[in-house]
Amino acid sequence: xxxxxxxxxxxxxxxxxxxxxxxxxxxxxxxxxxxxxxxxxxxxxxxxxxxxxxxxxxxxxxxxxxxxxxxxxxxxxxxxxxxxxxxxxxxxxxxxxxxxxxxxxxxxxxxxxxxxxxxxxxxxxxxxxxxxxxxxxxxxxxxxxxxxxxxxxxxxxxxxxxxxxxxxxxxxxxxxxxxxxx
Amino acid sequence: xxxxxxxxxxxxxxxxxxxxxxxxxxxxxxxxxxxxxxxxxxxxxxxxxxxxxxxxxxxxxxxxxxxxxxxxxxxxxxxxxxxxxxxxxxxxxxxxxxxxxxxxxxxxxxxxxxxxxxxxxxxxxxxxxxxxxxxxxxxxxxxxxxxxxxxxxxxxxxxxxxxxxxxxxxxxxxxxxxxxxx
Numbered sequence: 001x002x003x004x005x006x007x008x009x010x011x012x013x014x015x016x017x018x019x020x021x022x023x024x025x026x027x028x029x030x031x032x033x034x035x036x037x038x039x040x041x042x043x044x045x046x047x048x049x050x051x052x053x054x055x056x057x058x059x060x061x062x063x064x065x066x067x068x069x070x071x072x073x074x075x076x077x078x079x080x081x082x083x084x085x086x087x088x089x090x091x092x093x094x095x096x097x098x099x100x101x102x103x104x105x106x107x108x109x110x111x112x113x114x115x116x117x118x119x120x121x122x123x124x125x126x127x128x129x130x131x132x133x134x135x136x137x138x139x140x141x142x143x144x145x146x147x148x149x150x151x152x153x154x155x156x157x158x159x160x161x162x163x164x165x166x167x168x169x170x171x172x173x174x175x176x177x178x179x180x181x182x
Numbered sequence: 183x184x185x186x187x188x189x190x191x192x193x194x195x196x197x198x199x200x201x202x203x204x205x206x207x208x209x210x211x212x213x214x215x216x217x218x219x220x221x222x223x224x225x226x227x228x229x230x231x232x233x234x235x236x237x238x239x240x241x242x243x244x245x246x247x248x249x250x251x252x253x254x255x256x257x258x259x260x261x262x263x264x265x266x267x268x269x270x271x272x273x274x275x276x277x278x279x280x281x282x283x284x285x286x287x288x289x290x291x292x293x294x295x296x297x298x299x300x301x302x303x304x305x306x307x308x309x310x311x312x313x314x315x316x317x318x319x320x321x322x323x324x325x326x327x328x329x330x331x332x333x334x335x336x337x338x339x340x341x342x343x344x345x346x347x348x349x350x351x352x353x354x355x356x357x358x359x360x361x362x363x364x
Contacts, residue, residue, distance in 0.1 A: 002285070002300060002326035009325050010222045011336035012254070012300060013230065015344060015356050017198055039221040040192045041233040042312045048195065049231055049317060051223035072194070075360070082362030103184070118184060118194060128310055128319065130224045135231060135319070137310065143191050144184035154193035154349045162197055164356060167336045169364065174197050174346060175357045178257070180264030182351065 015164035015172045020071040020084055021050065022095075022102070023061035024110040030102070032094050032113075033058045034085030036165040038070060046140040048122060053133050057089040062136055066124040067110040072117040075161045075173045082169060107141035117160060118145035197346035197354045202253040202266055203232065204277075204284075205243035206292040212284070214276050214295075215240045216267030218347040220252060228322040230304060235315050239271040244318055248306040249292040254299040257343045257355045264351060289323035299342060300327035 005012070018036040025031075037051040048070065052059045062068050073081050080098050087094060095102065102111035105121045112119030122138035149160045161173035187194070200218040207213075219233040230252065234241045244250050255263050262280050269276060277284065284293035287303045294301030304320035331342045343355035 001329055003329040003332075005325050005327055005332065007228050007322060007325065008225060009327075009336075010225050010228050010322075012302065012325055012327060012332075013199065013220065013222050013252075014336055015199075015339070016221070017195065037221050037223055038195065039198070039219050039231065039233065040195050041219055041231070041317050042315050043190060043192050044314065046189050046192050047312060049221065049223070049233075051221065051231075070195075078360055079363045120194065126310065126312075128308065128317075130229060130308075130319070132226065133224050135223050135310075135317075137312070137317070140189060143187050143189065143194055145187055145194060147183055147185040150185075150187065150194075153352060154191075154196055157197070157348065157352075157354055161357070166339065166359065169362045170335060170339075171360045171362060172339055172356045172358065173360070174348075174354045175343070176354065177348065178260055178353045178355070180351045180353060181261045 011167045015166040018081055018163055018165035020073055020081065020113060021058060022069045022071060022110055022113060023058045024065050024067060025061045026064040030095055031057050031061055031089035032084055032098065032100060034081050041137060047125065048138055048140060050136045050138065051133050052136060059134060062124065065110065067108040068122050068138065069105060069110055069112040069119050070122060071113040071119040073163050074117050075163045078163060078171050081163065105142065112144065117149060118143065193349045197348040200263055200345055200347035202255055202263065202295060203240060204251045204253060204292055204295060205240045206247050206249060207243045208246040212277055213239050213243055213271035214266055214280065214282060216263050223319060229307065230320055230322060232318045232320065233315050234318060241316060244306065247292065249290040250304050250320065251287060251292055251294040251301050252304060253295040253301040255345050256299050257345045260345060260353050263345060287324065294326065299331060300325065
C-alpha cells in the first residue's frame with residue numbers, strides 16, 4: 001500500500017550517483033563540492049545537467065568561468081565525499097583539506113582530480129534559473145576513466161562499485177550486474 | 183591510470199536509478215517509458231528534471247498535457263522495465279502489453295502505476311530545448327511510497343533495492359547502507 005509523504009521528500013529519488021564537482025574562479029582559485037543532482041540530458045552532443053544552489057561558492061565560480069569537472073569517486077572515498085559535501089570552500093581550501101590532487105584538463109582550464117574512477121571536462125552552454133538554484137547544462141569536452149575498470153559497456157561492475165548518495169551520512173553502492181531478458 | 187574515451191560514452195554516468203514515466207495525450211491515451219535521465223533540481227519547491235528524446239511518444243504527450251508521473255520500480259521488475267524501454271507506444275498499448283495497472287493521481291489527470299515502490303505526480307513548469315531532446319522541469323505535486331519500505335531517511339535499504347540502469351540489458355541495484363564518519 002502507498003502512503004502520501006511530504007513534498008520536501010526529494011530523497012525519494014535517491015540513492016543516486018554522487019560526484020565531486022571541481023570549479024574555478026576567474027582569479028584561479030579552485031573549489032570542490034559533492035553533487036548528486038547530476039544527469040545526462042543529451043547524447044549527441046553529450047550534455048549534462050548539474051543543479052547548484054545559488055548560495056554556494058561553486059555557483060559563483062561556475063558563473064565566473066563557465067567550466068567545471070565532474071569527478072567520479074569510488075566507494076572507498078565515502079568519508080572524503082561526505083566531508084566535501086558538508087564543508088564550505090569559503091572558509092578553507094577544500095582540495096588541500098581533503099588531500100585531493102589535481103590533474104590538468106585538456107579542453108578547459110579547470111582541472112580534474114587524481115585517484116578517482118574518472119572525470120569529465122564540462123563547459124556550460126545554458127543556464128536555467130530556478131529561484132534558489134540554477135541548472136547548468138554543460139557540454140562534455142573530454143572523458144577520462146580508469147582503464148582497468150571501464151569496458152565498452154561502461155563501468156566493470158565486477159571490479160568496482162559506484163558510490164551512491166542516500167540521505168545525510170547515508171550512502172550505498174552499485175551491486176552486481178543483472179541482465180534483463182531479451 | 184586514466185584513459186581518454188569517446189565523447190558519446192554517456193554511460194560513464196551510469197548506473198543510475200531508472201523509472202517508469204507515464205504520460206497522457208490530450209485525448210486521454212496513456213503511454214509509459216523507462217527513463218534514467220531524471221534528477222531532482224530544487225528542493226523548495228521540489229522540482230525534477232526529465233530529459234526526453236523529441237522523437238518519442240512521451241515527448242508528444244507531455245507537450246500536449248504538461249503532466250507525467252515518475253514511477254519507481256523495484257529490482258524484481260527488471261525485465262518489464264527493460265521492455266518498457268525498448269518498445270515504442272506508437273504501435274502497441276504498452277501499459278496493457280506490460281501488464282501495468284494504473285492508480286489515479288490527486289493533483290493531475292495522469293495516473294501513476296500500482297505495484298511500484300512509489301510514484302510522483304509531476305506538472306511541467308519549464309521546458310529547455312536541446313535540439314534532439316527536451317528537458318522538462320516539473321514541480322512535484324504529490325509523492326506516494328510503499329509504507330513498509332520508506333523511512334524518514336528515505337528508502338529502507340535493508341528491505342528493498344533500488345533498480346539502476348547500467349547499459350543496454352545491463353542493470354544493477356543499490357546495495358547495503360554505508361554510514362560516512364562524522
